Amino acid sequence: MLExxxxxxxxxxxSVNEVRALQGVTLSIQDGSFTVVIGxxxxxxxxxxxxxxxxxxxxxxxxxxxxxxxxxxxxxRRAAMFGRVFQNPFSGTCPQLSxxxxxxxAARRGFRRGLGWAxxxxxxxxxxxxxxxxxxxxxxxxxxxxxxxxxxxxxxxxLLMATWQKPKLLLLDxxxxxxxxxxxxxxxxxxxxxxxxxxxxxxxxxxSMQQAARVGDRLVMMHRGQLIEDFAxxxxxxxxxxxxxERFEELRRSELLDESAxxxxxxxxx
Amino acid sequence: xxxxxxxxTIGFILSLLALGVYISFRIFDFPDITAEGSITLGAAFTSxxxxxxLHPLLATPLAFFAGGLAGxxxxxxxxxxxxxxxxxxxxxxxxxxxxxxRIMGRSNVPLMNERTLASEVETLSHRLLGTTTVSVLRxxxxxxxxxxxxxxxxxxxxxxxxxxxxxxTNVGTAxxxxxxxxxxxxxxxxxDSTMIILGLxxxxxxxxLSGAILAQYQGFADVQMxxxxxxxxxxxxxxxxxLVGTRELDYTIIGAVMGSVLFRLLVAIxxxxxxxxxDLKLITAAFVFLALxxxxxxxxxxxxxxxFAHA
Numbered sequence: 001m002l003e004x005x006x007x008x009x010x011x012x013x014x015s016v017n018e019v020r021a022l023q024g025v026t027l028s029i030q031d032g033s034f035t036v037v038i039g040x041x042x043x044x045x046x047x048x049x050x051x052x053x054x055x056x057x058x059x060x061x062x063x064x065x066x067x068x069x070x071x072x073x074x075x076x077r078r079a080a081m082f083g084r085v086f087q088n089p090f091s092g093t094c095p096q097l098s099x100x101x102x103x104x105x106a107a108r109r110g111f112r113r114g115l116g117w118a119x120x121x122x123x124x125x126x127x128x129x130x131x132x133x134x135x136x137x138x139x140x141x142x143x144x145x146x147x148x149x150x151x152x153x154x155x156x157x158x159l160l161m162a163t164w165q166k167p168k169l170l171l172l173d174x175x176x177x178x179x180x181x182x183x184x185x186x187x188x189x190x191x192x193x194x195x196x197x198x199x200x201x202x203x204x205x206x207x208s209m210q211q212a213a214r215v216g217d218r219l220v221m222m223h224r225g226q227l228i229e230d231f232a233x234x235x236x237x238x239x240x241x242x243x244x245x246e247r248f249e250e251l252r253r254s255e256l257l258d259e260s261a262x263x264x265x266x267x268x269x270x
Numbered sequence: 271x272x273x274x275x276x277x278x279t280i281g282f283i284l285s286l287l288a289l290g291v292y293i294s295f296r297i298f299d300f301p302d303i304t305a306e307g308s309i310t311l312g313a314a315f316t317s318x319x320x321x322x323x324l325h326p327l328l329a330t331p332l333a334f335f336a337g338g339l340a341g342x343x344x345x346x347x348x349x350x351x352x353x354x355x356x357x358x359x360x361x362x363x364x365x366x367x368x369x370x371x372r373i374m375g376r377s378n379v380p381l382m383n384e385r386t387l388a389s390e391v392e393t394l395s396h397r398l399l400g401t402t403t404v405s406v407l408r409x410x411x412x413x414x415x416x417x418x419x420x421x422x423x424x425x426x427x428x429x430x431x432x433x434x435x436x437x438x439t440n441v442g443t444a445x446x447x448x449x450x451x452x453x454x455x456x457x458x459x460x461x462d463s464t465m466i467i468l469g470l471x472x473x474x475x476x477x478x479l480s481g482a483i484l485a486q487y488q489g490f491a492d493v494q495m496x497x498x499x500x501x502x503x504x505x506x507x508x509x510x511x512x513l514v515g516t517r518e519l520d521y522t523i524i525g526a527v528m529g530s531v532l533f534r535l536l537v538a539i540x541x542x543x544x545x546x547x548x549d550l551k552l553i554t555a556a557f558v559f560l561a562l563x564x565x566x567x568x569x570x571x572x573x574x575x576x577x578f579a580h581a
Contacts, residue, residue, distance in 0.1 A: 053457075074461075075456050075457075076455075076456045076459055076460055076461045076462065077459070077461075079456060079457050079458060079459035079460075080459045082457075084457045086453075086457075090451075091451070091453050091454065092454055092457070093451065093454060094446070094447045094450035094451045094454050094455070095450060095451065096446070096450045096517070097443070097446060097447055097450060101443050101446075101447075102447075102454075104440065104443055105443060105444060105447050105454075105455060105458045105460070106458050108440055108444075108458070108459075109458045109459045110459055113440040113441045113444050113460070114439070114440055114441065115436075115439045115440070115441060116439060116440050117438060117439060117440075118438055118439055118440045118442070118443040119438070119443075161458075162457075
């Protein structure tokens with residue numbers, strides 16, 4: 001479904017702020033799998049997701065989705081195949097437009113937008129039913145501006161919008177990180193339900209070890225712009241949050257050692 | 271009385287400008303000052319066609335396309351070449367000054383002896399009313415003025431209705447979404463650059479249309495007529511928003527029209543009271559400044575008052 005091949009990306013190349021965010025990432029995602037990407041801050045996990053979504057073009061490497069080379073496609077064109085939920089609940093919705101109008105935008109994802117009425121009776125009927133399924137009482141507020149809702153409500157709606165037209169790949173970028181624990185739990189449950197029910201292929205980035213251990217059927221770890229671990233199948237089922245934490249602790253310690261060693265050498269010889 | 275009728279009519283004509291400014295500034299959050307050039311472009315283009323004896327009903331709508339082209343140029347400069355939005359507008363506006371002079375061949379085109387929308391209305395109202403002046407509430411009003419005052423609002427209402435319907439369609443909703451959250455609409459597969467190019471074309475098309483009708487109403491097109499028009503349009507939009515008290519689409523469209531008419535009336539009254547016409551642009555700019563800072567100033571003053579009360 002998704003083939004990431006040798007992807008590299010450096011931001012602010014040649015300046016003091018140079019960040020080598022992706023340093024040769026290769027990852028192949030099977031149709032129908034739910035892959036979780038985990039990593040420390042600055043490990044490049046969100047950058048990887050944004051590279052797939054097309055927020056920027058990569059410096060090196062190729063991206064294929066469903067057999068098509070999308071490496072040079074602009075973001076909006078790739079969107080025909082992707083459903084996306086962002087970390088910031090404000091990013092996924094148009095605050096001044098009503099709930100129904102936001103869904104009208106999502107309902108035409110991958111289709112031509114003509115002069116047809118955006119919020120038509122059919123959409124409204126379907127929408128009432130689907131939104132009622134959230135149990136948030138939003139089905140009676142379809143015409144209120146979406147900006148008046150809470151972050152959790154907006155994130156739940158964004159998730160529904162991202163999957164309204166079945167995406168070839170659902171991209172979730174730490175989509176529960178900005179929510180309170182209760183809302184975050186609700187959104188995780190909702191995410192799993194939708195992925196199972198619609199048989200979606202999903203790629204989820206998270207910084208929560210518990211979440212990473214609990215959901216999905218494959219887990220990849222990132223560090224310093226590279227993939228360092230890949231838990232799949234039975235190994236993924238057995239993995240626990242503590243184990244993941246240990247693995248990161250190990251990395252941290254080895255780096256500390258590197259740094260102090262470097263410092264010592266510097267003291268001796270410079 | 272003729273002053274009142276005249277201001278109302280001009281207010282309605284300039285409400286097309288207000289609607290254009292509303293689309294660029296409010297819907298797209300794009301500070302587009304191409305308007306100063308495109309309103310003149312509309313006037314110049316249509317006037318030149320009228321001098322060449324094209325029928326006014328054909329020459330007037332063509333201004334929309336000329337203005338649309340100007341708006342698209344600004345948007346392409348900003349979106350495809352990543353030029354600062356204000357600068358893109360300034361560049362197009364500056365270029366249009368030469369273009370307008372080229373179109374007209376001189377700095378001023380009189381339309382007194384041409385067949386224009388105004389002369390058409392004159393003929394029509396004379397035929398309908400059978401007289402050149404009508405008495406309204408004991409005031410003598412020329413039939414032509416009355417005809418214009420009736421027809422302009424009808425035209426504006428039609429444009430406003432079409433706009434309202436357009437912004438409720440799939441493309442129109444995508445346009446509103448683009449101004450609201452470009453990241454979101456891109457994630458829904460909308461090419462936001464194209465939306466902005468189309469949107470500024472629509473905005474400047476309306477503004478050029480406003481210029482084309484204004485030229486025919488006042489009987490000439492002038493290369494200087496666009497100066498200060500962006501601030502004028504913005505003032506109308508702000509007054510309109512204050513009048514309707516909401517930013518919901520249906521009301522703000524009506525608000526922009528009402529704001530334009532009211533603002534023109536206020537200006538007419540101020541001029542009648544002896545305001546120097548040369549000060550008009552200064553006062554308009556000051557008015558927009560006040561309107562822009564008032565919403566921020568009120569909470570600030572309140573907070574300060576509270577602090578002093580505690581001290």
